[in-house]
Amino acid sequence: MESILNLISEHREMIYFVLLSVFVGIEVIGGVPTVLHTPLMSGANAIHGVVIVGAIYVMLNVDPTDYLALALGFLAVLLGTLNVVGGFVVTDRMLEMFKKK
Amino acid sequence: MKSALLELSYLIGSVTFIVGLKMMGNPKSARKGNLLGAAGMTLAILGTIFLFEKKTEDGAVVADHVVPGIIYALIFGAILLGTIVGWLTAKKVQMTKMPELVSMFNGMGGACAALIGLMEYEHNLHHTGALATIIAGMVIGTVSFSGSIIAYLKLNGTMKQPIRLPQYNVINTIVMAGVVLFGAWVVMTAPSMTFLYLLFAVAIVYGILFTVPIGGADMPVVISLLNSFTGLAAAFGGFLYDNKIMLTGGILVGSAGTLLTLVMCKAMNRPLSNVIFGAFGGGDAAAGSSSVSGSIKDINVSDTAVLMNYSKKVVIVPGYGLAVAQAQHVIHELETILEERGVEVKYAIHPVAGRMPGHMNVLLAESNVSYDKLVEMEDINPEFSSTDVVLVVGANDVVNPAAHNDPSSPIYGMPILDVENASHIIVNKRSMNAGYAGIENELFFNPKTSMLFGDAKAVLTKLVAEIKSL
Incomplete structure (x- = not known):
């Protein structure tokens, strides 16, 4: 019990951060008209591509003689880029159509 | 200085995500909003590359550390390749194929998170906390990866039927528990890499088992769920x-997703558990609405043309069949010519028309149908009683009256378009096959209904030509 309490107080800021982010996510989506659900899902899909930041960070720390790690890192950055670029571009294409009336 | 600038770029990026969304x-x-998010992402990526500082285990900055050129070359190579491929794919894809993309x-994204886990594992063998986040991110990312690939295959038609092993719910639950326990064991004992790869493999299998039994009609819900999984995996990386x-x-993305x-489940009036653990065609649901019978009535193109030409008000109900037949441009032509003849034309858009909520709006917008002609379900339903002709193109479950009056039907309770209230109902279908939910539709046996069989694009093209000649 005490260890759990300690854990909570140690990571107090992080817990606040997570809780508030969860509410922001819910707040941001709430009340969106159905017509925009698909683009919104696609836009959110692009945003979780932020995982690429982690991939780049790992890659920058890789030992350049570790070829397996270099290959995996390259693949991770590549996949992350696909997620980010493809996600934003396809969302833009969808939204472009809503613009012209 | 560098790290403060990096933090600033992350702060700005985070704000653009929230405001953009x-x-x-x-x-x-x-x-x-989308472009704003993209700008924030670019800033964060550039910051991560150019403001990088090597740190020791206890967080101190290593002075004068130079990242080898090969690493920069690989990073920029991957980003360049990913940008070109991602950009071209997204630009070229047909709008009907967009959900699978x-x-x-x-x-x-899920695979990217999984790879980070695979690479970080051996550096963190002595930190149980770090190991727990690595394993959690890796497993969730992997499930999202293999699940998304199956969803992709299902949506593009490669994998048509849901595959259900006997007792698949039991099997899936056991495999899931296995993944969780195995993951926990890895975190506790920090075994060799072999076991990590094994865990990776089991997570891939679970992602497949999780998605395979779910029917194609429920794929949007699954994609949305897997989307939030990937968000969660990214958060563990954070x-x-x-x-x-x-x-x-x-x-x-995790919470919004x-x-x-x-919200999507609510639009289909089905609880999420129902989607995941299967309802359509499985077990008790299959027994529903088996008693539909009666005769159906055919109508040919020229009679349809006459009927529509002399109507006051026509409502078009587009479904995914319209998109599959690539008939969204022809339907706009039909709308234009009818309007020229003084007929009022509207489109009735069910919340789950197409393959995702809002998908139909995107498709019709693509073929220049004016935004204000697309009427949502709540607003169009009262109008059906004053409508002369309803033309249902490639839609089925969203106009099935069983949702109102057959409690044993799997779609009972789902809000539908009340097309029955119109004077004439014309249904265009390729054949008498049941809809995605695999159930009969008594609307087709309604005395007011006439069936116009054939491929949507071919039939509508003929219909437009007929009306022009009148």
């Missing part, structure tokens, strides 16, 4: 590196 909730600002991109933008982006999933 909020702006995407309004049709007017949506496009700018979103699913594919989601899978890429925990690991104490990286605020991965945390904000990941949690934002979960809510969006629930």
Whole structure:
């Protein structure tokens, strides 16, 4: 019990951060008209591509003689880029159509 | 200095994500919102590369550390390749194929998170906390990856029927428990890499088992759910590196995606558990609405042309069949010519028309149908009683009256378009096959209904020509 309490107080800021982010996510989506659900899902899909930041960070720390790690890192950055670029571009294409009336 | 600038770029990036997502909730600002998010992402990526500082185990900055050129070359190579391929794929894809593309991109993000886990594992064998976040991120990312690939295959038609092993719910639950226990064991004992790869493999299998039994009609819900999984996996990466933008982006998508999933389920009037653990065609649901019988009535193209030409008001109900037949441009032609003849034309859009909520709006917008002609379900339903002709093209379950009056039907309770109230109902279908939910539709046996069989595009093209000649 005490260890759990300690854990909570140690990571107090992080817990606040997570809780508030969860509410922001819910707040941001709430009340969106159905017509925009698909683009919104696609836009959110692009945003979780932020995982690429982690991939780049790992890659920058890789030992350049570790070829397996270099290959995996390259693949991770590549996949992350696909997620980010493809996600934003396809969302833009969808939204472009809503613009012209 | 560098690290303060990096933190600043992450802060700005996080704000653009939140504001961008909020702006995407309004049709007017949506496009700018998306671009804002993209700008924030670019800033964060550039910051991560150019403001990098090597740190020791206890967080101190290693002075004068130079990252080898090969690493920069690989990073820029991967980004360049990914940008070209991602850009071209997204630009070239047909709008009807867009849901599966979103699913594919989601899978890429999940795989990226999984690879980070595979690479970080051996560096963190002595930190149980870090190991827990690595394993959690890796497992969730992997499930999202393999699940998204299956969703992709299902949506593009490669994998048509849901595959259900006997007792698949029991098997899936056991495999899931296995993954969780195995993961916990890895965190506790920090075994060799072999076991990590084994865990990776089991997670891939679970992602497949999780998605395979779910029917194609429910795929949007699954994609949305897997989308929030990937968000969660990114957030675990944020925990690991104490990286605020991965945390904000990941949690934002995790919570927004979960809510969006629930909203979609609500539009279909089905609880999420029902989607995941299977209802359509499985067990008791299959017994529903077996008693539909009666005769159906055919109508040919020229009679349809006459009927529509002399109507006052026509409502078109587009479904996914319209999109599959690529008939969204012809339907706009039909609308234009009828309007020229003084007929009032509207489109009735069911919330789940197409393959995702809002998908039909995107498709019709693509063929220049004016935005204000697309009427949502709540607004169009009272209008059907004053409608002369309803033309149902490639839609089925969203106009099935069983949702109102057959409690044993799997779609009972789902809000539908009340097309029965119109004077004439014309249904265009390729054949008498049941809809995606696999159930009969008594609307087709209604005395007011006439069936116009044939491929939507071919039939509508003929119909337009007929009306022109009148």
